[in-house]
Amino acid sequence: MFGTKPEAQRFLDEMTTSMETGTYVDPGRSKTTVGAIAETWIETPSWAASTRSRNRSILDAHVLPRWGSTRLADVHHEDIQEWVNGLGKAGMAGGTVRKVHGVLNGVLKAAIKGKRLAVNPAAEVDLPRQDLKRRRYLSGVEVEALVHAAGDRGAILLVLTFCGLRFGELAALKVGMVDQVRRRLRIEESVTEVNGALVWSEPKDHQRRTVPWPKFLDAEISAAMEGKAPGDLLFPSPGGGALRVRNMRRDWFDAAAKEAGVQGLTPHELRHTAASLAVSAGASVLALQRMLGHDKPSTTLDVYSDLFDEDLDLVADRLAEGRSRSTAEYLRSVEEKKEGQDATLTP
Template identity: 35%
Template sequence: MANVTRYKTSKGETRYRVRYRKPDGTQTDKRGFKRKIDAENWAAKRVTTAKAEGTYIDPQAGKATVGELGPAWLAKKKLSTKPSHYRTLEGAWEKWVKPEWGNTPVSAVTRETTQQWVTGISQGKTVKDERGNEIVLAKPRSASVVLRAHGVLAGILDDAKKDRRIPDNPARGIELPRKRRKKHVYLTAEQLDRLAGSVTPWRRDLVLVLGLCGMRWGELIPLRVMDVDLEKHRIYIGVSAPMVGGVIIPDDTKTYKARAIMYPVVLDPIMRRLCADRKPGDLLFEQPGREGMMIREWGNASRDDGWLSVGLRRAGIPGHLTIHDLRHTAASLMVRAGANVKAVQRQLGHKSAAMTLDVYADLFDDDLDELSERMGEMLARENVGKMWANEVSRAA
């Protein structure tokens, strides 16, 4: 049972309070209503009905701030995500979420303020000086940055909702920017061969293996001699070693699943040379001059003065290329060789064939042309085309 009473503020203004008992029997109240009807409606919805339906939320619980709940959410994510992903979440929390929402009670977060915050990160912030000149206070950020920051806040509020601190999550359902997929760069087999011939010999092996097999960089560098089956032309991928804060950290693969992939026969001499006279536990690829050390070649390779960019110029290949683009090249060469979607999915380590089709939809455009021709030939054999032609002539 809830009671609505009137009271006077220190300024002499009339306000209404709702006195009620919580499910545990303790008494509390909610103040500040300007109209009696508002107090009565709040009491009916948030107290009487909520207690009857078992959805009652203690207003005191909603006073916990985003800053107080954030560390617990991050600790939970640290248990369930890879170190590389956790680092991006922690960075988004420190840079975007904590400064803006750290002192805000979760019950005070609204859809409107969340939308304004997201829009501000996406579009940046500017002001005009006395002369009307625009001064940039904050640069516009990419969709990836915005989505990651929003995801951290929304995740914290999801937990607050589950813990019955708030009735709903105001961060869900707002308008968010869309990620624009970067156009893939595909090398032809001839270009890949030229690029491999334009870099140092030990990097040549890296270029050819990545460009023909399609594994991720983090899957390549921790490979051991024992992961190569020279007779079946297979490579076993069970570990990934991404760079986290400048440190290589071996971990599970991106999909948490091990897989065996093929390598084409043309790589057989390279694989046999890399495995020759070596122990099963030795790294397949090592940092030159540092035995037993994984290669650190990721970010700097694609800089204008990086070895990959220099190799492209020497090979006379226009445009910009990253190490990850060699994975796209492998996908395109597999499709051109006639591989079906499931084979490409398994080789690349995608979660599903649908994901492969989504990422590389442009590679399968030729399939539609071929399908059109084959259906035309089938319909011609069945004389369906002539029948439709007669129907059209009669209609005319």
């Protein structure tokens, strides 16, 4: 097996080190295929149903056809890089390539946790840039036009736009979650359509929260609650069940957006608009984080950093004002010093 005694000793030393550091992998365990690990990984219990559905789709369409039957021991960094390069050359968008690679990367991370791989060959793969689409914010006038075009469904759009809820959170609102005295909505659930079925869950990132609504929504909220029990949905679909975003867009939302001159608008962009309107009204990062249900303020800044550009302008303006004051004080001190010298020289 070894040509020389030093080679055998080197192998023994490496084995000893890997066992001591916990990185040792039994070669027999690396014979498992990527596909076998993927089927365990896809059942990660902490995922939302929508996340599992999305990852399942990527596995079946892109990862398993190339890697499913490959043994873990035969997955090499350069092969993954070649595969990623090929996805881009085939016309796949940069953001999609990153998502596809992320799924394979997740599977291989699971193999490392299971002591089937010592290192992740998908790590440090060069990925294409993701073309970021400019976020769309409606102006106040555009919001009014959209609400008018929606007719008696305008209350739904007002809540999305001025409370910043995710669509699934609005669809899951029940009458018992409304506090009319304090003007608060308790966000405790979310409902999402996954593969044709409605899946109920906690809000994203488990961020249960209370969200205020502006006074002008009092009448709309009261009308939505009228004649309903605490367990009834606040904004049900025409059939009485939970709203489904695809059905809503098909039945009236897209038509209202077109009529209002904001064709192509998505319901989620009303959440972005809520953030924009809140910042314009003077909301801090912390207040916006609590309103939107982000896990931490840094997430809010990462997502909506462009909304705080005016803060940078304000900083620059204040720096300019400060320098103006300093310059004026300096010139005044110079003048006073000169006047003092002149007085001393005067006989």
